[in-house]
Amino acid sequence: MPTRERLGHGMYDATRYRDYVEHQFTYRAGFQRNVRRFASHIAMVDPPTGRQWTYRQLGADVARLASALHDRGVGRGDRVVFQLPNVPEFALSWLAAPELGAIAAPINYRLAPGEIAHILRDCEPGVVVVDAACSAVMAEALDMVGGSRPRVIVADPGATRTPDGLEAELFDQVLASASGEVPPLPADVSTYDETTRLYTSGTTGMPKGVPLPSLVEVLSAHDVIMHFPLGPTDRTLNMTPWFHRGGLYSGGPNPCFYVGAGVVPMKAFNPATALDWVGEHQITFLIGAPTSLQMLAAEQERTPRDLSHLRGIVTMGAPLDRAAAVRYQEVLTPRIFNGYGTTEAFWNTFLRPEDLPAHAGTAGRACTDDDVAVVKMYDDRRAEPDDLAVQDGTEHGEIIMRSPKSGFAYANLPDVEEERFWGGWLYTGDVGTWDEDGFVTIVGRKDDMIISGGENVHPVQVEEVLEEHPGVRESVVVGIPDEHWGQRVVAYVVPAEGAGELDVAALDKHCRSHPRLAAFKRPRAYRFVDELPHTATGKKIHYQVTEQATQDAQEGTLTPTGTTDTHE
Template identity: 35%
Template sequence: MNLGSIARDGAKRFPEREAVRLGTRVLSYADLDEQTARFAALLRERGMRPGDRVGVMLPNVVEFPLAYYAILRAGGIVVPMNVLLKRREIGFYLRDSGAEVLLAWHGFEAEARAGAEDARAELIPVEPADLADSLAGVPPMADVAEVGDDDTAVILYTSGTTGKPKGAELTHRSVLRNSEVVAMTATDVREGDVILGALPLFHIFGQTVGMNASLAAGATLVLLPKFDPEATLAAIEANRMTHFYGVPTMFGALLHYPGRERYDTSTLRICVTGGASMPVEVLHGFERAFSCEVLEGYGLSETSPVVTTNHAGRERRAGSVGTPIDGVEVRVVDDGDQPLPAGEVGEIVVRGHNVMKGYWRRPEATARAIRGGWFHTGDLGRTDQDGYFYIVDRKKELIIRGGYNVYPREVEEVLYEHPQIREAAVIGIPDEQWGEEIGAAVVLHEGERLEAKEVSSYVKERIAAYKYPRIVWFVDELPKGPTGKILKREIEWPDSAARLAEPSRQDLATRDRTADLRGER
């Protein structure tokens, strides 16, 4: 089935129901169907052929779902792009994907036009009034293009933390099945529910779990162009939201927003967090404050995205990302790809309908990522005896201090328990003596004061001595991506950040043991 048929099928089932809302602007399911059919016809008139890639550089506005489903209905492939990209990045995405057309929001036209020119692609500025006039003069496309289940629907570029971004090829089946399974078995989205679309739709979390799953289930998607705690609380009250989806920093911002009690959020039933590990203290605090169920899940761009989740109405385990969704297998394996028993830490690998076809035009990268039929995530995790999964950390973020593995998330969980700390990120800092030293960048609640030694001592009292941060510094805010996810690769430690403790006896013993193992003594 063509992923773009979501709009057509919704119109058949509940034509008059609200599909998308932004402020006072509302599209019913019948409106969504008609306008995407006209948009698809317009693209065909402009020369788009089945299989063509089309860049979409739009914020959370009504025009995003219109463009998205129109491209798919016409048989094209959507290439979602962050609206904050600059000329060089835009040019790379267009050239790499081979997209010859870019649909870009008029507010970002300057950078988009420059990038399109560099890639010799056509720019189509998207402005609501102009687009409405153009669509009015085009007869709607009568059909939905026939595609194979395994044909590419979306090329979603990864963040590129290890080099240039790679385009994950997501198929019509992988995205549609992921959307339907999540809505039916995980988030309990029902006809008539109201979902807040605060996550960027160009990101796979907002795209699949927010937009596609909501519209496939007959819910109303209320768009918020930019996340802001006060605007979000006001939107929940005004629209009587039943579902809120976000990354952990969004939950923290809502929980700690001064005066949140003024807003009526009693209609919230289900909240879903993903994109990064949710500190247990934030999860429990949010549930107490908002009297709703918070479900933590796990996924990646390459898996459409959902792999595991805690399910609505079933047992949830704080700190766990739940169990695999229907039709998906998950394992924890060692470096030889052999399955590990419950409790042991290894790499998480995935097999199922949600896994990408591969990286666009990168067969070698695809072969490295998908081995023996299993997608290797690069994430470290473990399971318990009941099959619940726990993410320990990114494989590449593992800190090895004096020969001992330190998982940043474990240290961050302790930091988040401190009543004066609002946010924290733990990273490895190169160190001549230990290989890596543990550093912590800390954001305090407004008006609070702490000394670095106090933070270090607080953690030292609660976990093994080799794990606590010896280097602590305070920042006003942590660098974040478009979804609000903390970007550890952009964290810099100041030259003034000094070691807070001399090596302890245990430290020296660890160093000596490590030297013995390496044959250095």
């Protein structure tokens, strides 16, 4: 970097600007600006409990929680894991950790004990905040990990005692007893420091950590503020779980608390309640998966409400077909948006109301700050970023993206980083096409990931669980279309020789009771077969089984769980 002495006459010296961006241009600074300039504005409303926070009150509670975490040993670079639904305690935990230079790590509240234990081993948190409904599962996970335990705080508003079987403190009591004195951050704290770590399904099916620095937090907020657009007079209800990138960042706490808007948490999605809250709480944006929009439309058709407060409904996770888009525009609001992306890079294409219904079924075009391309696919190598598929809407290729909303890394997984981040681009593993105007259409996945109800289900993880059953020699797990959930998990099973009688009920029981498999990942239907398709190198060919499963579902030859099908 040139020093002032080395700069020639009239040359710009970026030293001060660079120093400002690196040390002052942080998400934390943006939130604190709103605590001051929008002090009396409502920042968060919790309808079930009647609680609400102005920005001044939210800032005070965040400081109290940060003080409490500091008193429990949390400092710069430490991880704070929280397993919470969409409740105020989630927002407070997410905002408080960076006040100490610590890393907020929200995790799925539907995970099995073994999956939680994997995350705890990976990030070694100093404190765990857990919803009371998840406390038993968390206790089991902590027992699996063993060793020195993190401090545990249980969120259970109004409770006077902690759940049995878990040594913990109550969130309300921790907050009430805190001093609110937060130690100053060191001068070298940087906007490139990790502030949030999200966990997403990996190539082995177990969750992998996605680090996000503060600058990514800022630019993710800016992206939403631009694309909705979102401002201080808005109030949002994101019906997607906040532990997802699309929940926390797409009109959730991240952009709202950065721009000074209001947030309404919903602990469990209910379409009637969501529509009622639009009028009761002057909600301007609803955000959710396509399945949520389907249920909202059906509810609105049954019992119409005044939705005039809405400025838009944003969906993500799956494309909208023409009929669905037209229906939602007529029944809910003309301003329907659809975003596509990943945990690693947020959304990277956006379908705007002006694009509908002409481009329904596509994922839209690249977001303002993002580059998105479709590259060719080869059996023996990865395409370079400039080895593009033809923009004719028909040639299949891998979708790649380059975005300032990505941290370009995985936690503790250098080999996976090398596989997914290449030449400055993220290789998603999604297969799609693009047309001459840059509209991207998703076709499938290279790695056969199943997305059911907005949740990732990796076939390998489910197959490993099934193949631990003594009666199973081999299995292939695939997803088939489902009107309600997007995809339904089904399994093709080759019974082991000499295993005797093997039926669907036994396998379903095995999956339900397995400590490393969340209930939503278990197969919902089975078919017993004599063999499965493989490549010449012995790899299972999932796409062939997917084609067969789709046909079998239409012909009614799959056996759903809850019925008996015996294979000798």
